[in-house]
Every structure is written in structure tokens, then in C-alpha cells.
Amino acid sequence: MLITAFAARVQTRAYGRGDQVGIQMVTKALVAISKTCQLVGKQSPARYTNGGKYILPVERIVEGFKRQDPPAIPQMAIPIDVPEAVLALAYAVGTNTTEAAGDLTIVAFYYLLRSGEYTKPRKVKWNGITVRATRTVQFKVKDVGFWKDGKILPRQSSLSDLLQADAATMKITNQKNGRTGQTLHHEESTGPNGAVAALARKTHHTLSNVGSENQLICEDVCEDEVWTSVTSTEIVHAVRQAAKLLNLQEKGIVPNGTENHGGN
Numbered sequence: 001m002l003i004t005a006f007a008a009r010v011q012t013r014a015y016g017r018g019d020q021v022g023i024q025m026v027t028k029a030l031v032a033i034s035k036t037c038q039l040v041g042k043q044s045p046a047r048y049t050n051g052g053k054y055i056l057p058v059e060r061i062v063e064g065f066k067r068q069d070p071p072a073i074p075q076m077a078i079p080i081d082v083p084e085a086v087l088a089l090a091y092a093v094g095t096n097t098t099e100a101a102g103d104l105t106i107v108a109f110y111y112l113l114r115s116g117e118y119t120k121p122r123k124v125k126w127n128g129i130t131v132r133a134t135r136t137v138q139f140k141v142k143d144v145g146f147w148k149d150g151k152i153l154p155r156q157s158s159l160s161d162l163l164q165a166d167a168a169t170m171k172i173t174n175q176k177n178g179r180t181g182q183t184l185h186h187e188e189s190t191g192p193n194g195a196v197a198a199l200a201r202k203t204h205h206t207l208s209n210v211g212s213e214n215q216l217i218c219e220d221v222c223e224d225e226v227w228t229s230v231t232s233t234e235i236v237h238a239v240r241q242a243a244k245l246l247n248l249q250e251k252g253i254v255p256n257g258t259e260n261h262g263g264n
Helices: 002-011 023-039 056-068 081-093 096-111 196-210 232-245
Strands: 123-126 129-132 144-149 151-153 168-170 185-187 222-223 226-228
Touching: 002 056, 002 185, 023 056, 081 096, 081 222, 096 123, 096 185, 096 196, 096 222, 096 232, 144 196, 168 196, 196 222
Parallel strands: none
Antiparallel strands: 123 129, 144 151, 144 168, 168 185, 222 226
16 A cells, blocks of 8 residues: 555655654654545545544554654753753853853753754745745744733833843744744742843844844854854853753763663
8 A cells, every 4th residue: 555655665765765663653754645645535544534543454554653763761851950051161161152142051051942943044945046944933032022010011121221120021923833822931049140141142132232132142242343143053052051060960860862771
């Protein structure tokens, strides 16, 4: 059957770079095929019309792929010591770029942001045109709002005033899970090492250097009158440096992102 052969080809990554993938990638490919058929008024070759279940041959091959997948290894969450160490190291170096990376790390930690939401957008070539690799739209300066005693604190306020903010919100415009018009709110509780203070420093840096509120928060780095962006690679490097400094391998967290469960 063609559909099971297609699933097998996806699983062995015949349509990619040759690396075998997990069951989630296979099922996503099957869903894509099903949706394409439905859009042109045809029946899905992989699913029954009622109940949305796979037809028996596809169900069996999917179950087989599930059994081949290695068990998921839970990842340990980094402690607050790590982003705070990143911030301290960044401000010890003292360049606008390192300080921006330090502040972004704090913001990402407290607001639970994905890399693509607060660092330089990744782009790819599609039919000869450079486009965004994902639908996620990075936060802009205008998406950040500050609050003091329940009242709005203008973004154009002085840095000393912004650092007095007791809360900050970030408005979601378009994330890959489809959420729009929502806000992420955080109340300050950790002073200058907190997310509100980090957002205050970044917002002030942009606007005080004649930047625009339409700029991405990752682009508010002005070095020698040239605007640059903080990349995910720079964030990863900073986090790994902090992990080494804190000797987190002794707690089972190693800088390369894997866990140490003892032994070799």
C-alpha cells in the first residue's frame, strides 16, 4: 500500500538528510497528506472517514514505529542560579551585546519564552525567496508594557523610572501555536536581577538610542551606532558558560544540554 510505504520512507528520512526520525514526524506527515486530500474533496488514504482513526495497515505500522522509538529522557530544568550567573557574567564584560544577551536570558527564564520568540529570527530560502523559517513573530519593543502601582508607566520614561516598575506585560501577536492578542504578565520580585528590570533596561536602550518601538527586542543592541541582533547561538554559549562556572555537572546538569546520571 502506497501510504504505508510513504510512512516508512518518512521514518527513515528518505525525504530529508537521511537521519531516522521519531513517530511524531511520521504522524505529522500522515496528517499533512490527509488534510491535502480533504481540501480537494477526496477521502484520506490514511484514516477512516468516521472517528478519524487510521486504517488497519497504517495503524499497525505506526504502532511498530512507536515501539522502535527510544524512551523519552526527561530533561532537568535549570535553576535560577544559571540565568542570574549569565546576567552577572554579561555585565562583567560590559558590552551592549553581552548585556543584551544577559537581559534576554533573564526575560526568557521568567516569561518561559522559546528561543524563536526573543532571539534573531531564523530565515530560509523558499523558491529563491528569503522567508521566516517559522510562523512565530518575535516580540517587539511596542509589545512590552510597564506598570507601577496599577498604572501604566510609559515606555519612553527614564531608565530610573522604568526600573521602579513593579510589573511588566508582553503582548503576543502571533505565535506558532496560534495564540494572538494574549499577554504574558510578570510581577517583579527579584529587583535588578528580575525580568521586569531586564525588560526596562532593554526597552530604554532601544528608545534612548533613537530606536523604534517596531524593533524586535533582540535587535535593540546598538554598538558603535550600528544595530545588531542577539542570536540563539549567543544565548546558548552564555548559558553553557554559566553552567560551567556553577559546576552544575555535579548536580547532573552538564553544559552540552544532556544529563549526567552517574557512571561514564
